Amino acid sequence: MADPFLTVNDLTAYYGDFQALFGITLHVDAGEVVAVIGANGAGKSTLMRSITGLLSNGPDMVCWKGRNIGHLRADQIAQLGIAMVPEGRQLFPSLSVEENLIIGGQAGRKGPWNLEEIFKLFPILEERRKVPSTALSGGQQQMVAIGRALMSNPDILLFDEISLGLAPIIVKSIYEILPSIIGGGTSAIIVEQDIAKALSVSDRIYCLQEGRIALEGPAATVTREAISAAYFGI
Amino acid sequence: MDWINSIVQGVLLGGLYALFAAGLSLIFGVMRLVNIAHGDFIVLAAYLGLTVATTVGLHPLVALVIVVPVMGLIGYVLQRGVLNHTLGDDILPPLLVTFGLSVILQNGLLEIYSADPQKMNAGALETASMNLGGNLNIGWLPLLMFAVSVATIAGLQWLFYRSALGRAFRATSDNQDIAQLMGLNKAHVFGLAMALSLAVVGIAGLFLGIRTSFDPSAGPGRLIFGFEAVIIGGLGNLWGTLAGGIILGISQNIGAQLNPGWQLLAGHLAFLLVLAFRPRGLFPRIDG
Numbered sequence A: 001m002a003d004p005f006l007t008v009n010d011l012t013a014y015y016g017d018f019q020a021l022f023g024i025t026l027h028v029d030a031g032e033v034v035a036v037i038g039a040n041g042a043g044k045s046t047l048m049r050s051i052t053g054l055l056s057n058g059p060d061m062v063c064w065k066g067r068n069i070g071h072l073r074a075d076q077i078a079q080l081g082i083a084m085v086p087e088g089r090q091l092f093p094s095l096s097v098e099e100n101l102i103i104g105g106q107a108g109r110k111g112p113w114n115l116e117e118i119f120k121l122f123p124i125l126e127e128r129r130k131v132p133s134t135a136l137s138g139g140q141q142q143m144v145a146i147g148r149a150l151m152s153n154p155d156i157l158l159f160d161e162i163s164l165g166l167a168p169i170i171v172k173s174i175y176e177i178l179p180s181i182i183g184g185g186t187s188a189i190i191v192e193q194d195i196a197k198a199l200s201v202s203d204r205i206y207c208l209q210e211g212r213i214a215l216e217g218p219a220a221t222v223t224r225e226a227i228s229a230a231y232f233g234i
Numbered sequence B: 001m002d003w004i005n006s007i008v009q010g011v012l013l014g015g016l017y018a019l020f021a022a023g024l025s026l027i028f029g030v031m032r033l034v035n036i037a038h039g040d041f042i043v044l045a046a047y048l049g050l051t052v053a054t055t056v057g058l059h060p061l062v063a064l065v066i067v068v069p070v071m072g073l074i075g076y077v078l079q080r081g082v083l084n085h086t087l088g089d090d091i092l093p094p095l096l097v098t099f100g101l102s103v104i105l106q107n108g109l110l111e112i113y114s115a116d117p118q119k120m121n122a123g124a125l126e127t128a129s130m131n132l133g134g135n136l137n138i139g140w141l142p143l144l145m146f147a148v149s150v151a152t153i154a155g156l157q158w159l160f161y162r163s164a165l166g167r168a169f170r171a172t173s174d175n176q177d178i179a180q181l182m183g184l185n186k187a188h189v190f191g192l193a194m195a196l197s198l199a200v201v202g203i204a205g206l207f208l209g210i211r212t213s214f215d216p217s218a219g220p221g222r223l224i225f226g227f228e229a230v231i232i233g234g235l236g237n238l239w240g241t242l243a244g245g246i247i248l249g250i251s252q253n254i255g256a257q258l259n260p261g262w263q264l265l266a267g268h269l270a271f272l273l274v275l276a277f278r279p280r281g282l283f284p285r286i287d288g
């Protein structure tokens, strides 16, 4: 087995006294695409926030390429090649489309992605490069959020519910693009509520339920019944 | 002619007020911190200038090259060492801590320099002026200071909207968490913002000390002028801040023209009028 890229070991997370995660253990290998599914409030975003360092953890709870990173700050983790497309897109409203992309690459990591490549991927963004990011449609904003994460030339991309609040046709086109930006050298964790969408692009899945992993397995063999049992806790 | 004169002098004075205000506005914009000690840092910069000018024997204007970086360094260290630890969801701790800093600075300056008013001497430049006809005279020194103020505001405007550092400031101001995901160290970005704020304070303090006499208790008054200029101009708009400073300067000078005791009162009245009719200031930033 290849050395895991990213491992999460017995991760717990708290908001004040409220415990949101209860000992999550998972791994993502190099080039692997892993789906994390689960109902609203299961703890998916909390898991993403813990991996990216927005929530602090014990040092060995998150491990990246053989190194403990659980205690690092979010900006240090970002420099190591872990990027996130956050839930709700969260573009910088004071920045233009182009500036949102440029700031994504400000850590200066080398790789295939730059402004030109992002504009090739999403030509509409080049036309609208000077407008404030708030002036874009939801789908276009999602393109900026994805482009912004790619600009850091990450080794792993975390997608937190990229289909949320978007029209089905937009979601379809975004999922058509995904295989061209992940896989190969770039791993990914795809957090989704839309199970079919997540399965269509993933190698393995984890199903979260109330802060615990209720099911895990290869995307090709897990059954619908097992997923809905884990998803709804029945 | 006296009226025209007071308006012209008011405009020139307004440049200084805009300098008082710019640093205040900058750090509020980037980290929502209200620095109660801002005025005392202006006075600290004036004393620093005085010390540099007298001990090294530099012309006060040349002392800028020392005072500005020193103030910037103080700002960075202060932010990383103290103020960053006060920032959070609660807006009270930074207010209390900067209020405490204000008290410490005033007493420290009193201890070192005594309560005697001081003034820096800019030599022949102080009295040099050009005559624009009648009794309308414009001093070269106030004109130079005004030009530097406008250039500083223009420089800040450029930095904020055109440079990588400004982009980091705006992104961090928008969303601290997501800015960190971009690899920006929030503590460092805030440190740079305070460094920049106090570097501008360095210019303001030096100009203040050349224009008028100052003493350790002069800070809170300068803080009020800075606040008023920011609020008249509209939060988050640097050119508005310059306009706010000029309106404040003109009002004060017109007040003084009417009755020498009305100078400050007239400035406060102008501020209240703007607040009453345009609570968001004359030129608020268009918020998206």
Ligand SMILES: Nc1ncnc2c1ncn2[C@@H]1O[C@H](COP(=O)(O)OP(=O)(O)O)[C@@H](O)[C@H]1O
Pocket (backbone or CB within 6 Å): A015, A018, A020, A038, A039, A040, A041, A042, A043, A044, A045, A046, A047
């Ligand atoms: N900032 C917060 N403060 C307190 N509780 C939170 C916060 N964010 C999320 N939670 C709680 O943590 C749990 C997991 O939330 P989240 O990770 O957002 O779930 P998901 O992304 O799977 O919908 C939920 O019960 C939610 O109410």
Ligand SMILES: [Mg+2]
Pocket (backbone or CB within 6 Å): A044, A045, A046, A087, A160, A161
């Ligand atoms: Mg979520």
